[in-house]
Structures are given as structure tokens and as C-alpha cells.
Amino acid sequence: MQQSAQFSTRQKILGAAEELFAERGFAGASLRQVTAAAKVNLAAVNYHFGSKDNLIEEVFRRRLDELSRRRLERLATLEAAGDASLDTVLDAFITPALELSLDRKGGSVFMRVLARAFAEHNSNLRTFLSDNYGYVLKDFAAAFARLLPQLDKEELYWRLDIAVGALTYAMADFGMIQRRSGESEREHREQMAKHLIHFTAAGLRA
Numbered sequence: 001m002q003q004s005a006q007f008s009t010r011q012k013i014l015g016a017a018e019e020l021f022a023e024r025g026f027a028g029a030s031l032r033q034v035t036a037a038a039k040v041n042l043a044a045v046n047y048h049f050g051s052k053d054n055l056i057e058e059v060f061r062r063r064l065d066e067l068s069r070r071r072l073e074r075l076a077t078l079e080a081a082g083d084a085s086l087d088t089v090l091d092a093f094i095t096p097a098l099e100l101s102l103d104r105k106g107g108s109v110f111m112r113v114l115a116r117a118f119a120e121h122n123s124n125l126r127t128f129l130s131d132n133y134g135y136v137l138k139d140f141a142a143a144f145a146r147l148l149p150q151l152d153k154e155e156l157y158w159r160l161d162i163a164v165g166a167l168t169y170a171m172a173d174f175g176m177i178q179r180r181s182g183e184s185e186r187e188h189r190e191q192m193a194k195h196l197i198h199f200t201a202a203g204l205r206a
Contacts, residue, residue: 009038013055022116027120061132098192166200
């Protein structure tokens with residue numbers, strides 16, 4: 001029971017922090033605001049996370065560990081079956097991220113947090129993301145390099161950086177194309193994935 005209560009408190013803090021970071025940014029949301037939103041005291045945050053920087057990192061770990069696993073599993077399955085093509089590898093990278101944005105348990109909120117991470121100049125956070133999740137993009141970059149041998153490394157990385165930016169923008173749902181009346185969120189995301197894969201494949205091949 002005590003372990004369950006601690007888990008609940010930890011998840012409440014992470015959920016509140018995610019909402020506030022999405023709304024106010026990492027610098028703009030204070031620990032006191034997080035504790036007020038989570039309805040816990042500051043000692044609980046210190047107990048579970050130790051510092052605001054650690055809390056920020058755990059907000060990312062909670063989503064990105066699973067996202068990274070799903071992406072790499074799909075890539076490994078493609079390569080083992082000999083089915084790796086530009087479109088299928090892009091699908092393995094893009095679709096799990098868009099599916100996360102459909103997650104009713106905070107996935108869409110986390111997408112805005114992720115967009116904040118790209119927009120704000122937080123060197124500690126960028127180092128954390130690079131150190132802990134950079135390997136995922138490197139594995140995909142290696143797959144793209146095999147499929148696009150005409151591109152040198154620098155040119156490939158330029159194009160991948162632009163592709164990741166487009167995906168982040170799409171996940172945050174900031175775009176001009178809004179979900180049509182009568183269209184489900186899943187149908188909207190499937191259309192988004194289709195167009196993003198088509199657009200990115202063309203950019204990588206150009």
C-alpha cells in the first residue's frame with residue numbers, strides 16, 4: 001500500500017509538472033507551482049526527484065524511454081525481414097511519435113513539452129536528451145545512410161535535422177491543417193503521418 005501511494009504521488013507530480021512545463025516553459029514553472037497543482041508538499045518533490053532539473057529529466061524519461069523502444073523495435077523488425085525502405089524506415093520513426101501524441105494520458109501535453117525543449121535554450125536539458133536519446137537518431141541515421149548512399153554524412157544530417165523539426169511541429173499540432181468535423185483524432189494523425197512520410201522521403205531523396 002505504501003509503495004502504491006508513493007507511485008501515485010510520483011505520478012501526480014510528473015503529471016502536474018508536464019502540464020505546467022507545457023504551459024509556462026521550464027524556467028517559467030516553479031517547483032511551488034508544481035506542488036500546488038499536484039496537491040503535495042515541497043518535501044514530496046525533493047523526496048522523489050531531489051531537484052527541479054531531475055524532475056524535468058524524469059518528465060522526459062517517462063515518455064521517451066517507451067517511444068525510443070518502440071521506434072527501435074520497428075526498425076529492427078524491418079531490417080531483420082529485409083523490408084527496410086525509405087518509406088518504411090520513416091514510418092518506424094514517425095508513426096510511434098504521432099501515436100504518442102494521441103495518448104489520452106498526457107501524450108499531447110508532452111508533445112508541447114518536447115516542442116519547448118527544442119525552442120528553449122536550456123543547455124543542461126539538451127545535453128541530457130543528447131546523452132540519453134541521441135543513439136536512437138544515430139541508429140536511424142545509419143539506416144538512412146544505407147538507403148541513401150549518394151548523400152555524405154553532413155548533408156544527410158542536415159536533412160534529418162529538418163525532418164525532426166517538421167515532426168516535432170506536427171506532433172505539437174501547431175499547424176494550419178486542423179482536424180475536420182467528423183474526423184477522428186486517429187484518422188487525422190494517420191493523414192498527418194502519410195503526408196509527413198511522403199514529404200520527408202522526397203526531401204531526403206532530393
